[in-house]
Amino acid sequence: MQLSEQEEIRRASLQQIRELGIDPYPPELYPVSHLSKEILEGFETDPDDYKTVCIAGRLMQKRIMGKASFAELQDSAGRIQIYVSRDDIAHDEEKTLYNKLFKKLLDIGDYIGVKGYAFKTKTGQTSVHVTELTLLSKSVKPLPIVKTDDEGNVHDAFTDPELRYRQRYVDLTVNPQYRDIFLKRSKLITLMRNFFNEKNWLEVETPILQPIHGGAAARPFETHHNALDIPLFMRIANELYLKRLIVAGFDGVYEFAKMFRNEGMDRTHNPEFTAMEIYVAYKDYIWMMEMVETLIEHIAVGLHGKTALQVGEQTIEFKAPYKRISMYDAINEYGGLDISGMDEAALYAECKKRHIDVDETMGRGKLIDEIFGELVEAQLIQPTYITDYPIEMTPLAKKHRTEEGLVERFELFVNGKEIANAYTELNDPIDQRERFMDQLKLAERGDDEAMALDEDFLRSMEYGMPPTSGLGIGIDRLVMLMTNQSSIQEVLFFPQMKPEVQQKQEEEKE
RNA sequence: GAUCGCUUAGCUCAGCUGGUAGAGCAACGCCCUUUUAAGGCGUGGGUCCUGGGUUCGAGCCCCAGAGCGAUCACCA
Numbered sequence: 335m336q337l338s339e340q341e342e343i344r345r346a347s348l349q350q351i352r353e354l355g356i357d358p359y360p361p362e363l364y365p366v367s368h369l370s371k372e373i374l375e376g377f378e379t380d381p382d383d384y385k386t387v388c389i390a391g392r393l394m395q396k397r398i399m400g401k402a403s404f405a406e407l408q409d410s411a412g413r414i415q416i417y418v419s420r421d422d423i424a425h426d427e428e429k430t431l432y433n434k435l436f437k438k439l440l441d442i443g444d445y446i447g448v449k450g451y452a453f454k455t456k457t458g459q460t461s462v463h464v465t466e467l468t469l470l471s472k473s474v475k476p477l478p479i480v481k482t483d484d485e486g487n488v489h490d491a492f493t494d495p496e497l498r499y500r501q502r503y504v505d506l507t508v509n510p511q512y513r514d515i516f517l518k519r520s521k522l523i524t525l526m527r528n529f530f531n532e533k534n535w536l537e538v539e540t541p542i543l544q545p546i547h548g549g550a551a552a553r554p555f556e557t558h559h560n561a562l563d564i565p566l567f568m569r570i571a572n573e574l575y576l577k578r579l580i581v582a583g584f585d586g587v588y589e590f591a592k593m594f595r596n597e598g599m600d601r602t603h604n605p606e607f608t609a610m611e612i613y614v615a616y617k618d619y620i621w622m623m624e625m626v627e628t629l630i631e632h633i634a635v636g637l638h639g640k641t642a643l644q645v646g647e648q649t650i651e652f653k654a655p656y657k658r659i660s661m662y663d664a665i666n667e668y669g670g671l672d673i674s675g676m677d678e679a680a681l682y683a684e685c686k687k688r689h690i691d692v693d694e695t696m697g698r699g700k701l702i703d704e705i706f707g708e709l710v711e712a713q714l715i716q717p718t719y720i721t722d723y724p725i726e727m728t729p730l731a732k733k734h735r736t737e738e739g740l741v742e743r744f745e746l747f748v749n750g751k752e753i754a755n756a757y758t759e760l761n762d763p764i765d766q767r768e769r770f771m772d773q774l775k776l777a778e779r780g781d782d783e784a785m786a787l788d789e790d791f792l793r794s795m796e797y798g799m800p801p802t803s804g805l806g807i808g809i810d811r812l813v814m815l816m817t818n819q820s821s822i823q824e825v826l827f828f829p830q831m832k833p834e835v836q837q838k839q840e841e842e843k844e
Numbered sequence: 845g846a847u848c849g850c851u852u853a854g855c856u857c858a859g860c861u862g863g864u865a866g867a868g869c870a871a872c873g874c875c876c877u878u879u880u881a882a883g884g885c886g887u888g889g890g891u892c893c894u895g896g897g898u899u900c901g902a903g904c905c906c907c908a909g910a911g912c913g914a915u916c917a918c919c920a
């Protein structure tokens with residue numbers, strides 16, 4: 335391994351630390367008593383509570399002034415200045431702990447622990463006066479140095495997306511502002527989970543490795559089970575398993591599920607992504623719309639304390655209820671096109687006329703979907719339910735109670751993007767079998783997104799499935815919306831990346 | 845997949861019409877007991893993404909490739 339000059343120097347420092355009899359990676363716990371933030375916020379009003387504090391974190395800056403120094407210690411909650419004076423931490427003749435360890439051998443990035451007392455410097459900054467300094471873990475690789483001046487200008491920012499995503503640990507260390515996105519992501523999931531649990535719906539886990547990749551239309555990742563000698567697919571959806579659990583007699587089941595789709599990657603698509611799917615018995619899609627808008631409002635308030643959020647250029651109002659409009663009416667209202675009387679040939683001609691990219695493999699439903707995507711989607715900024723989709727593209731939803739050729743389905747659009755998708759679930763096993771057959775016909779016609787037939791799923795439905803409404807929410811996209819991020823990579827700790835060049839070469843050697 | 849752009853020190857970036865590599869931070873040495881983008885003096889550090897080509901001479905021009913980004917198209 336080729337080491338840089340600075341890496342060589344840090345390894346040499348490591349050796350010298352050991353020679354001083356100091357373990358650079360001590361095993362025992364460190365008795366942390368406070369977070370930086372607690373001291374910064376609390377010292378002002380209750381200075382007596384901070385006469386002995388013990389904090390730990392990374393050393394992020396050293397300002398040495400001879401026999402005394404200021405430094406900055408960064409922990410999970412933020413940064414605090416520490417004051418280190420020679421005679422307070424070193425008591426031997428040589429003042430080893432200060433002159434050698436602190437001044438020479440500690441580097442930016444090292445984990446240290448300090449004990450001391452909070453005080454205010456003469457410029458009024460709350461700091462910790464160190465009386466005892468402990469090295470907790472030596473860093474042998476230099477971090478990027480990001481500095482912020484008095485006016486808040488960031489200097490030498492660590493912004494290269496490739497490095498930020500590949501080395502997220504560095505990103506979150508030197509760019510602590512991004513931590514908030516992930517804290518909000520976690521909180522959002524907790525808010526949803528608590529919301530569902532209060533209603534006594536059951537959180538479940540269903541198979542990721544599936545013999546048939548059903549429940550959605552997408553190309554799967556394929557793998558192989560050695561002992562059974564069969565192919566298995568990483569799930570592209572979990573819908574058919576959750577419905578089996580509704581058949582089994584649970585009133586409500588939900589799962590936060592990683593899905594895997596072997597398709598393109600860009601700023602809104604990652605090969606693995608998180609969906610939340612929920613199925614509730616004895617409900618329909620109208621009930622589900624009320625549930626979803628209550629949930630989304632609850633999330634906005636839980637994360638931000640308010641319902642109106644700034645997303646990009648737009649201010650979005652998440653307060654329920656949301657506008658509801660059928661797909662046909664939306665195409666008419668937003669696109670000025672009445673498709674209610676059009677057959678497949680007329681729709682195809684209309685697409686061609688408008689230069690919408692279509693081909694002969696597309697059935698009526700798919701053509702309408704294309705028109706909708708082209709004419710309407712981008713205009714749906716405020717939360718809007720689009721309801722009642724063509725039957726052809728929705729093989730798992732129940733036929734509409736009054737409208738011929740439609741199903742009871744809605745999608746929730748916000749800021750021009752789909753956030754949620756829900757149905758009154760099809761529970762008629764004879765109809766369900768016919769729908770799968772129609773999908774097979776579409777597949778024969780060349781539609782590679784047509785859905786595969788799952789005999790065991792049909793068998794479960796034949797035993798009897800209660801009327802049910804089901805919902806899927808793209809968690810990554812919801813987090814993007816709620817944290818005002820425009821790329822999925824910013825809301826995933828470890829977005830999928832191409833292998834690093836260095837690794838590739840090493841693999842080729844093997 | 846298409847078009848455009850980027851890739852130079854550990855990090856952030858300059859580098860003119862082609863003439864042999866620069867700054868700030870970081871590092872190293874020295875000074876400094878209330879600094880805060882700490883400061884002062886000094887020092888070291890580079891396969892200029894890779895491989896070809898043109899040229900007396902390439903970080904710069906040409907060709908091919910890689911990685912990354914932006915925009916567009918498709919999937920959630």
